Amino acid sequence: MTAELPLHITDKAASDQAAAMQKSRRVETTEEILAGKIAAWLDEPIGADSGFDELDPDAPQEYRNETCVAQIWEEMMGRNGPIPHTESIKIGRAMLLVGWNRSKGPATSFEINKKYGKCRVYTRTKDML
Numbered sequence: 001m002t003a004e005l006p007l008h009i010t011d012k013a014a015s016d017q018a019a020a021m022q023k024s025r026r027v028e029t030t031e032e033i034l035a036g037k038i039a040a041w042l043d044e045p046i047g048a049d050s051g052f053d054e055l056d057p058d059a060p061q062e063y064r065n066e067t068c069v070a071q072i073w074e075e076m077m078g079r080n081g082p083i084p085h086t087e088s089i090k091i092g093r094a095m096l097l098v099g100w101n102r103s104k105g106p107a108t109s110f111e112i113n114k115k116y117g118k119c120r121v122y123t124r125t126k127d128m129l
Contacts, residue, residue, distance in 0.1 A: 031090055035097035041076045042067065042098065042124070066112050067100070068119040095122050 009015045045061040069091045073083045083091075095102065100122040107113065110121045 031093040031097060034090060035094040038072060038076060038091075038094055039098045041072075042100075063124070065124045066110050067095075067122050068112055068116050069095075070116045070119060071112060092120075098122075099125065101125055 009018055042064050045063055069083060069088050072091050072095075073079050073087070092102075101124075103110075103121045103123075105120065106118045107121045108118050110123075112121055113119065
């Protein structure tokens, strides 16, 4: 009656079950959900303007190798106009989860800058090719 009880799980099976239950109750953040959608969009071949023919399996497929918050806002999300600061932050955090490299600051030397001007650019990492 006076023995001390451990305040942690000592049984391996019980520990594994507790970890599984905790993981199953975890709720995805908005950035994680957005990252999944962005990753799927970035992994889609670019449309017919690049010579992509989905009916011809031998046709060359081109993919986006760089993007920016404005392109994601406009082309992926279908939004127009200025990006609210809170949305810009969410997209930026989601891109970090996607795993693309981010320029150290606003850049002007990328192809995407021709359309979107000076901006922070995200580029596909070599291991994603």
